Amino acid sequence: MLSPEAGWAEAAGALGAVVRAAVDAGVRYEVATAERLLFEKDDTCTGVLTTDGRTFEAQHVLLCSGAHTPWLLAESAPEKPSLHAGDRMTAAAVLMCLFKVPPGENGLDKFEGAPIMVHPFGGFPAECIPPGETSTRGLAKCTHKFPYTRKTYHEPSRQEISVPLLSRPERMTWTMDLPDALTANSASVRDMFFGDSVKGMVPEAYRLCWDSSTPDEDWIISPHPASKNLYIAAGGSFHAFKFLPIIGKYVVQMLDGKLSEELARKWAWDRDTTPIVTPYTPRGDLKDIPGYLD
Ligand SMILES: Cc1cc2nc3c(=O)[nH]c(=O)nc-3n(C[C@H](O)[C@H](O)[C@H](O)COP(=O)(O)OP(=O)(O)OC[C@H]3O[C@@H](n4cnc5c(N)ncnc54)[C@H](O)[C@@H]3O)c2cc1C
Structure with missing residues (x-):
């Protein structure tokens, strides 16, 4: 639609x-x-x-x-x-990838007037924002809608809390330093949206984007x-x-x-809450991903 x-x-x-x-x-x-x-x-x-x-x-x-x-x-x-x-x-992160799109009729030209693509449900929820005019020139931004927690034991308060990795702030920005088992999801998002119709989209950088x-x-x-x-x-x-x-x-x-x-x-701190389940419901933990290291 x-x-x-x-x-x-x-x-x-x-x-x-x-x-x-x-x-x-x-x-x-x-x-x-x-x-x-x-x-x-x-x-x-x-x-x-x-x-x-x-x-x-x-x-x-x-x-x-x-x-x-x-x-x-x-x-x-x-x-x-x-x-x-x-x-x-709960703090959780989704994986984004910036894909470099080559110029030409099988690359950037295909995105002329392209809309945002959203595949909200099913086994592999994802979205893609087409290459922009300014800071994302030539870059397609793909998100795998699968939020991961990063549960950590907080010793002083004796409880487990999901929290971004505070000791490595570079992990909060664009990086190539993420395990293959995670970044493979970005390739799947690209292939699901574009198949062979856009050629040569290669990952430029990944980012774990956090929200509560x-x-x-x-x-x-x-x-x-x-x-x-x-x-x-x-x-x-x-x-x-x-x-x-x-x-x-x-x-x-x-x-x-x-x-x-x-x-x-x-919007109260204390309220009667009816939990809902959506593609943005946290449902994995980063520490369970093979190769993930803090
Ligand atoms: C990949 C991704 C895609 C998204 N796409 C959309 C979208 O298309 N549309 C949409 O509406 N929303 C989108 N969102 C969600 C949106 O970005 C967030 O919901 C929104 O930014 C949350 O606002 P916030 O102020 O609660 O937190 P944030 O925007 O995260 O702001 C919190 C700020 O507090 C700072 N901070 C934290 N701890 C400290 C500290 N101890 N001292 C000082 N500063 C601190 C952080 O550095 C950060 O700058 C997306 C989010 C992600 C991750």
Whole structure:
């Protein structure tokens, strides 16, 4: 089925524009890694401590840390299960591959006016975004919709938490350093979509793309009930980017206590959840893939 109204936008450019607009509006933009949240004795959140030793204090601490959120909460208060994410969200990664498409009538010409291709269900869910005009010039981006967790024992809080590999940040970007048993899936995505019709598509780079998944695939946009001044905006479930133009409005409404009752209930930290199963439901663990090494 072709949806002529569907489209796509490059995430990096969109995010850069939002950051520039925020800075132009007076936001102080600092780059640092949050080591842990800071709390007073009564669990009021007062700010963050960064890995370079700086402290940022705030009256509202809004955690938008995506896949890292469960680990960061556990690191911040290992002895306080009421602050932990538990089953509310799970970090998971899907494999993407950038395929270099050669020029010519059997290569790039075939993508002239090509739509996004989505094969959402069945045994091999996948999607492909055709070569773009700017940063993805000549590159087709293929995703295997099979999210893997990376479950790790968090000693201080004595629980298993899925978390991206923090010690090797290069693994968070484009790489060729992934096992064959994993990258073979990208070749299968390419072959499923293009067969012999496009020739010579070779992998340029792979990426494990992380997100935090919630059981009902709705966001968590909520005050944290166990800590005053702490707010959460996470739970993208692999489909939150498209809301970039509007999601801020709802996060601000949440901070101001002005979310409608219906949305506040839907996106609450604690809610009655009906789990759903979709292609973006985490269903494997990276450590079970032959050849996968941290
Ligand atoms: C392969 C792939 C394809 C996707 N395709 C689509 C799509 O087509 N359409 C769509 O709508 N969505 C898509 N998504 C989903 C979308 O990208 C996510 O849902 C969305 O980005 C989640 O937003 P977030 O703010 O919760 O987390 P993120 O965007 O992951 O942002 C979290 C940020 O917090 C930072 N961070 C984490 N921990 C710390 C720390 N301790 N200190 C400082 N910073 C920290 C991270 O570096 C990151 O920048 C896709 C996701 C993937 C992985």
